[in-house]
Amino acid sequence: MSSHNNLGLHLRLKDNLASLVEEAQLLELSCIQFFLVEQKNHQYITFSPKDKQIFLSARQSFLKDVFIHSSYWINAASSKKDVFNVSRALLRREIKTAKSLEIPYLVLHAGSSKGYTATPEDPLGKTQGLQTLARMLNAILKKESDVTILLENAAHGSKTLGNDLNDFLALKGYLDFPEKIGFCLDTAHAYAYGYALSPIDELLAFVDKTMGLASLKLIHFNDSENLFGSMQDKHAFPGAGEIGQDMLAPFLHHPSIKGLPKIIEAPVSSRQKLLQIIESVSSW
Numbered sequence: 001m002s003s004h005n006n007l008g009l010h011l012r013l014k015d016n017l018a019s020l021v022e023e024a025q026l027l028e029l030s031c032i033q034f035f036l037v038e039q040k041n042h043q044y045i046t047f048s049p050k051d052k053q054i055f056l057s058a059r060q061s062f063l064k065d066v067f068i069h070s071s072y073w074i075n076a077a078s079s080k081k082d083v084f085n086v087s088r089a090l091l092r093r094e095i096k097t098a099k100s101l102e103i104p105y106l107v108l109h110a111g112s113s114k115g116y117t118a119t120p121e122d123p124l125g126k127t128q129g130l131q132t133l134a135r136m137l138n139a140i141l142k143k144e145s146d147v148t149i150l151l152e153n154a155a156h157g158s159k160t161l162g163n164d165l166n167d168f169l170a171l172k173g174y175l176d177f178p179e180k181i182g183f184c185l186d187t188a189h190a191y192a193y194g195y196a197l198s199p200i201d202e203l204l205a206f207v208d209k210t211m212g213l214a215s216l217k218l219i220h221f222n223d224s225e226n227l228f229g230s231m232q233d234k235h236a237f238p239g240a241g242e243i244g245q246d247m248l249a250p251f252l253h254h255p256s257i258k259g260l261p262k263i264i265e266a267p268v269s270s271r272q273k274l275l276q277i278i279e280s281v282s283s284w
Helices: 017-026 049-061 081-100 126-141 166-172 187-193 200-210 244-248 271-282
Strands: 007-010 031-034 065-069 105-109 148-152 181-186 216-220 262-264
Touching: 007 271, 017 031, 017 049, 031 262, 065 081, 081 105, 081 126, 105 216, 126 148, 126 166, 148 216, 166 200, 181 187, 187 216, 262 271
Parallel strands: 007 031, 007 262, 031 065, 065 105, 105 148, 148 181, 181 216, 216 262
Antiparallel strands: none
């Protein structure tokens, strides 16, 4: 196993769960994240009983931390009724699959408030977007206790929900079960949006005030190809982007988040390159 055993990768689901398990083994990972959508045909994965069994036995033996990243088809805050309804059905479907694979966490982008009427109090329509998101989460969480949805911060500006971490604080006020929601902090998104990652104590104090450190379950440990405050979302290998090793390394070691899984969402690369990245970051 990797020497930094809570350091993992986002893996691409090629055609079945068995090949995903094999890839994780070859990369010596105990921590992975993946979409439920197959890369080649952009359809939701279907798996045979045997395929499922291979995955579940890997969960027992070496896959300690597994996260599903929800598909980008879901906009849980959509102002359009049909999009909202489709998004809710897809989210329910993904939660059901997560449960059948005994995966406890599903990472979700908070969506966008595009289409809501601007008011002087709410110029970006964000309050309305957050209330819509809360409506969907309340409907789902009422009956759900096996899978925790982890809301992720975003890089883009304007009407994107969750770019400003204060959005999450506001959202909690509309949730019937705020304790059932967790969070994922993406370092590249925070940096690109304009949050200083250093000194880390200041950032984590703000994260605690908004997301809540106790509710933080995952770090997306990414570097950024784009400049600070650019509001552009393009990941670089950790240490090879604008953030750099000096600013990222404290996220591996800071006592309040040291125990959290760190997933690298790397650009498409060879297995050799990914092994090098894990080895390099493990030595920081």
